[in-house]
Structures are given as structure tokens and as C-alpha cells.
Amino acid sequence: MPKILVVDDEVGIRELLFEILRDEGHDVQLAENGAAARAAREAGRPDMVLLDIWMPDTDGITLLKEWAGNGQLNMPVVMMSGHATIDTAVEATRIGALDFLEKPIGMQKLLAAVKKALERSARHVNGGLSLGAFARPGPLRDLKRRLDQILAKSPLLLLRSAPGGIVELVARTAQVAGKPWIDLAHDSNPLSIEVLQRAAGGVLWCEELARLTRLQQKNLLFAAERLDRYSLRLVAATTQSSAELAALGWDEAGLARLFETGLGVPSLAELKDEVPDIAAHLLTQLMESDEIPLRRFSSAALNVLRQHAWGGGYGELKSAVKSLALASLGEEIGEDEALQLLAPAGEPGLAPAGLAPEVIELPLREAREAFERMYFEYHLAKDGGNMTRLAEKTGLERTHLYRKLKDLGLR
Numbered sequence: 001m002p003k004i005l006v007v008d009d010e011v012g013i014r015e016l017l018f019e020i021l022r023d024e025g026h027d028v029q030l031a032e033n034g035a036a037a038r039a040a041r042e043a044g045r046p047d048m049v050l051l052d053i054w055m056p057d058t059d060g061i062t063l064l065k066e067w068a069g070n071g072q073l074n075m076p077v078v079m080m081s082g083h084a085t086i087d088t089a090v091e092a093t094r095i096g097a098l099d100f101l102e103k104p105i106g107m108q109k110l111l112a113a114v115k116k117a118l119e120r121s122a123r124h125v126n127g128g129l130s131l132g133a134f135a136r137p138g139p140l141r142d143l144k145r146r147l148d149q150i151l152a153k154s155p156l157l158l159l160r161s162a163p164g165g166i167v168e169l170v171a172r173t174a175q176v177a178g179k180p181w182i183d184l185a186h187d188s189n190p191l192s193i194e195v196l197q198r199a200a201g202g203v204l205w206c207e208e209l210a211r212l213t214r215l216q217q218k219n220l221l222f223a224a225e226r227l228d229r230y231s232l233r234l235v236a237a238t239t240q241s242s243a244e245l246a247a248l249g250w251d252e253a254g255l256a257r258l259f260e261t262g263l264g265v266p267s268l269a270e271l272k273d274e275v276p277d278i279a280a281h282l283l284t285q286l287m288e289s290d291e292i293p294l295r296r297f298s299s300a301a302l303n304v305l306r307q308h309a310w311g312g313g314y315g316e317l318k319s320a321v322k323s324l325a326l327a328s329l330g331e332e333i334g335e336d337e338a339l340q341l342l343a344p345a346g347e348p349g350l351a352p353a354g355l356a357p358e359v360i361e362l363p364l365r366e367a368r369e370a371f372e373r374m375y376f377e378y379h380l381a382k383d384g385g386n387m388t389r390l391a392e393k394t395g396l397e398r399t400h401l402y403r404k405l406k407d408l409g410l411r
Helices: 010-024 033-043 060-069 086-095 107-121 137-150 168-173 192-199 214-224 241-249 252-258 268-288 299-307 313-329 335-342 364-382 387-394 398-407
Strands: 003-008 027-031 048-052 075-080 098-104 156-161 182-184 203-206 233-239 262-265
Touching: 003 010, 003 033, 003 233, 010 027, 010 107, 010 299, 027 033, 027 268, 033 048, 033 060, 048 107, 060 086, 075 086, 075 107, 086 098, 098 107, 137 262, 156 168, 156 252, 156 268, 168 262, 168 299, 168 387, 203 214, 203 299, 214 233, 214 252, 241 252, 262 268, 268 299, 268 313, 299 313, 299 335, 313 335, 387 398
Parallel strands: 003 027, 003 048, 048 075, 075 098, 156 233, 156 262, 182 203, 203 233
Antiparallel strands: none
């Protein structure tokens, strides 16, 4: 029996929809606001949702964005409103809503929309985690705002990142829920017009330009010239410069086109404080797609994830979250389990005891500066800022000492 969640703050509408849909043989759940809708969706996993736009605590558009960003928009959603504008309906569809019903809702329109949604439900594809999941102020929300500004003006975007970047997380933000996602690196055949037509409204993706074959390079540039025609977005990423890619055989005119619009993307090492939040959202997404059983992280386990260097970037973090969830013997993933996976006993290359892992992973010059800063901060605090004693302990002449402290940003 199909499960339908009805979310509306008006009790009369909730009861009317409940009676109509129950008489049609559906299992109907009711929620009076955004908070109740979140709880009902978590508990019941509905096959579709009828979602009111105007509610007192969280409006329907915001809730829709939240589900899309969390990778939880894996069921069709039909929006309802008696006061919405055309722009609101368009925005809801862009985010991932399947349909829009204007109140008062006629029975035939309601049943037709429900039938369409339930037919779609069985084949609805769950996208990956995106930046839309991170609502609190911080670098991830700011990154999404910059991305949205660019995508509003350009269908083509090049993500520039050092190794270990979160380029896939950023790129998934460009995908409209339920629309195609095509990885150009996974196709070794010439790209045809028919493929682009079927992908209309979706995203063409390339994680690293330097890894594409000559044919895949030609496919990408072929698609780049036809994005507007098929309402496509092309999001590519690279850790290489234009000159380095040209040395690998890329067409220079094509590279000039790709490098027109770029966005810098941070690595996980630069987002250490965001790692627990990313890991928790990845865990939720895996549970939503039934890839793992019900799991949660302990605070200590999340701290282990936060302290890890993540040299393999976002892909390494995704693999670690899934591995921890599958291997855990209980619902809570503990600190010891995280340590055993990320830092097994006797593993070569671990940071020396007492030295933060993120420091040992830095380039030599930056690691030396980080150590010197810690060294001088320690002795300044220990000797109460006495420069004479500090000069004696460090063996530096006072003029040289003052210059060193200034270079390190210390007083």
C-alpha cells in the first residue's frame, strides 16, 4: 500500500485530503508543520509527499531545499498553495518538486498528480550529497552562495582545487533533483546528440580533466558548445593549470573556453571543523538509500574524523563513512572503530606522537613555520614574555628574534 505524507497547517485541508486518499486505498500520514513533516518523513519513509508552501515554522520551499541538499529528496514531492506566484512554482520545480497544485484543489487534479507521483516513485533516483545540506553560517554555505551566483549566469563551471578537494560535493549542488547526472570519464564512446537530448536539464561531470582520454576530451568540448541548446550544465574539475593540461594534449582553444569561469574549492584539510557535519550528512544519505543499516556517530568518533588528514579528499571520507557504518557492531559508531580504520596499529607514516597530523601533512616550509610558531608561543607564555630569557633559550640575537616573531605574526 503506497504511503503518502500530507503536510499542511490547515486542519480542514489535512482531513479532507486524508479522507480522499484513504478512500483510494493509500496509507496516509499527516503533518501540521515543517518539524512534524521532518519527523514523519524519518519515521515513515513515504512514497510521495503533498507539501504546502506556506506554513508557520518552515515554509515548504525551505523544506524542499533541505531534503534536496541532504540527499533525502528520493521521493516525489507535489507542492500545494493558494497564494503562490508563478516564480514560486518555477523555483519549486527547479529544486526538484514534481508538480504544483493550486488551492482549492480539484479531486481529479489531485488524483492525477498522486498517480503520476507514485508512478515516478519507483524509479526516482537519489542524487549525491550537496552543499544545500549545510544551512548554518560557515565556509560551506558561503561556497554554495558563490556557486549559485556563477550558475545563474553560466552553464559551464571549472572547479579549481588542490588534491583532496571537495569537488564532487560542490558539483552535486548544480544537479536538480531527479535530473540526469552523467560522468564523462566513464564513457569511452563518442558523445552523440541523442545522449545530450536524453540528458536535458541534467549535469555533465568530470572530476579531473587530466585523467580524460583524447576521445573523452573531445566529448567534453563537444558538449560544452551545446549546453544552452539542451538546458545542460557542465561542471568539470582539475588540480592542473591550463599549461599543464595543454602539455597532456588538450586543445588550447578548448581550454580557454573551460577556464573562462572558475571557482576555487577548498580541501578537507582546510575544512577540518566542517568534517564532522559532512560525515554525519553522508551517513544520513547512505541510510536513506538503504546502503547501510541504521547508524549514528558518537561525538568521539566524529572528533577522530575531524583530526584525520584526509589526503584522499572527499572520496576517502565517503569510503570511510560507509566502511565504518557497515563494520559497526551496534547502532553507534565509536571512537575505537574510527581509530582502527583510520590509524591502525603499526601503520607507517603516522604523525610522530605529540605532533598534530595536519602539521606533518603540510609542505616543509609551512610545517616549519607552524612548528616555530608553536615553539615561540610556548616559551613566550612560559617566561611571561621576557625577551631576554627568550633570546637566551633560543640562542638568537635580540634583533633577529624580534624579526622572527614579527614574521610569525607574534608579539
